Amino acid sequence: MGKGEDTCKKFLDLLLTDKDVEETYPDLKDILLKNTSRSPETAQACPPGNNESKRPKKEEKYQLKSQPLGLCVIINNENFMDYTKRRGTDKDAQRLAEVFSWLGFKVLMCKDQTRDKMDQALNYFASLNENSQLQEFSVKEWFGTEFIDSQQVPKHGxxxxxxxxxxxxxxxxxxxxWKPLSIKRITRTFKATEESALRGKPKVFLIQACQGGKVQRGVPDDLEADASPSSSSPEYADVLVAIATVEEHKAFRDPVDGSWFIQSLCQQLEERCKSHEDIETILRHVKYEVSQKEGSSESGAVKQMAEVRNNTLLKTLVLSAHLP
Structure with missing residues (x-):
């Protein structure tokens, strides 16, 4: 249906190779025998309104026109209850804030959240229904060159x-x-509903965290690892999840310069958004750049491979379409 007259005819021919179909729908043979060229009968075989001109364009893009473009929420866990400190994570948070504010997003940060607080904060940002919760998560807003206390109730773009x-x-x-929150639960918090302000809009999750204890072929002293002791849309459409490393492996973070993944991501966004490249293309360059880094003086001893683990984007996402 909707793929042109020739394709429609071939499909009808194929149907007639099945005896049960032929017996049940004898009119199919009549349609084909009357005229193999374009005719009212053949046209009826493909319902009106399903022609090529009305099919979605291959290069259809998400329309980002709101001001700000949307929210960028950063959950930055630095100080753990066993006194473990993720040195360098503030560098990552700052770079993310700089880049996404430049792209036109309102950037908010929640610092040092327990598992339950993370879950509650994400539910809050998914709905933005309970305004009283804003202060409960110690939300900071990026303003110029630093994070300050956020007073204004955020809105989705x-x-x-x-x-x-x-x-x-x-x-x-x-x-x-140290309690775990599943990545699947995080993304499903933002699934599409009739009431959701984000239905049909792109939702991108960027995760800097280990996904296991394996080292991809020694960690030098100056690196730390993020590991522990249509008229309708599918619920889980329009989501992209990019993670610093593949399953079962560590992700590396420099205590001064920040993590390999986030720093590469921010650099690639700055460079490639200027030429209006889409997010999937940019992430491909991020994956390559991270894969080329060495965590040891011995070549190939310590490597990392970033991963796009889930991508249900239905359109092309260009974050910089509004930029000159």
Whole structure:
């Protein structure tokens, strides 16, 4: 249906190779025998309104026109309850804030959240229904060159970015109490509903956390690892999840310069958004750049491979379409 007259005819021919179909729908043969060229009978075989001109365009893009473009929420877990400190994570949070504010997003940060607080904060940002909760999560807003106390109630725009900087294990990220919150639960918090302000809008999750204890072929002293002790849309459409490392492996973070993944991501966004490249293309360059880094003086001893683990984007996402 809707793929042109020739394709429609071939499909009808194929149907007639089945005896049961032929017996049940004898009119199919009549349609084909009357005229193999374009005719009212053949046209009726393909319902009106399903022609090529009305099919979605291949290069259809998400429309990002709101001001701000949307929210960028950063959950930045630095100080854990066992006195573990994720040195360098503030550098990541700052770079993310700089880049996404430049792209036109309102950037908010929640610092040092337990598992339950992370879950509650994400539910709050998914709905933005309970305004009284804003202060409960000690939300800071990026203003110029620093994070300050946020006073204004946030609103959703045309896109949503969620950045989680924490320790993790396979399939989960950890709160500062070391309790795990599954990545699947995080993304499903933002599933489409009739009431959701983000229905049909792109939701991008950028996760800097280990996904296990394996090292991809020694960690030098100056590196730390983020590991622990249509008229309708599918519920889980319009989501992209990019993670610093593949399953079962560590993700590395420099205590001064920040993590390999986040720093590469921010650099690539700055460079490539200027030429209006889409997010999937940019993430491909991020994956390559991270894969080229060495965590040891011995070549190939310590490597990392970033991963796009889930991508249900239905359109092309260009974060910089509004830029000159």
């Amino acid at each position: 045309d896109a949503f970015i969620c950045c989680i900087l924490s320790h993790g294990e396979e399939g989960v990220v950890c709160g500062i109490d």
